Amino acid sequence: MVSATEEVLRRHGPEKTTVLDVARLLGVSHGSVYRHFPSKAALREAVIRRWLDHVRDELDAVLRERTAPPDRLRSLLTTMFTAKWAKAREDPELFATFRALAAEHSTVSSAHVGFLLAQVRAVVADGIASGDFAAGEPEVIAEAVLDATSRFHDPAHAAEWQSPDIEAKSAGVISLIIDGVRTR
């Protein structure tokens, strides 16, 4: 049913998709769709949650890499940005839905930010433990890392992600950050 919702969202856009559209596509009563998704908002959230879960799995795989913490932090951030850029480019309707949820501070997007923060914090804590990163509070540092990279993951900047220099720009900021957290 989440797949059907995805298809309808792509076809009609996030604003116009209704529970009835999904029921029609599945050939079921709209009551049975309502039992799963009691509102239009619940439909949109389910689709976006599925995508964000997928992004989280990709990032978890990076966290399991046996690389040095500075390399792992670079890889984590690059993977995070690339997933967003690809979605914005290849699936603009779903991305618009994600952007709308983020603007509304939906629990789905707040939970996602919480996961990203936990993932960055894990690498920062590893780096402090290994002596690669200077001592500090991993939570505070992880927040600063996400804030400093807003331009590359915050949907408010999606229009700039089509620019050919976005990759070079993000590499510049990532290097600045990694130098910022390293032991001196």
Added chain:
Amino acid sequence: MVSATEEVLRRHGPEKTTVLDVARLLGVSHGSVYRHFPSKAALREAVIRRWLDHVRDELDAVLRERTAPPDRLRSLLTTMFTAKWAKAREDPELFATFRALAAEHSTVSSAHVGFLLAQVRAVVADGIASGDFAAGEPEVIAEAVLDATSRFHDPAHAAEWQSPDIEAKSAGVISLIIDGVRTR
């Protein structure tokens, strides 16, 4: 005439302000306003240019401070953010005009970004010369510094600037950046 335009913009908002409104307020023919500002866009740009020139003067004053480059960089960034935050809060109509110009990539806002970049580059170059900052290309580093602080100066983030933790967040990112550029 720029002051009259400012007043009209504040009263009617950036979308609705016309050359005729300004002429009416000044009690002159609209032909004489047109001689100065041939279009609605020219009116808006003149008002925003005046504000941005004022911000630039404030930042130039920071650049003349005889403090160590790391402190000067912190002071430059803090002054830059505070000017934007104050304008967004205290003068929302003018700020909306600025935001619209930035979204349209107006020459006024591109020139402003160019000035900011030159100011950050100047402090970075001073810091490299004094040995406070690690060797590098000041232009490239200055771009990374502005990209890493987008959240605090890019009008796309204006809604977040009302948040009580914006000052702590910006201080966290500035510290990360200054540690990132320092000699190690």
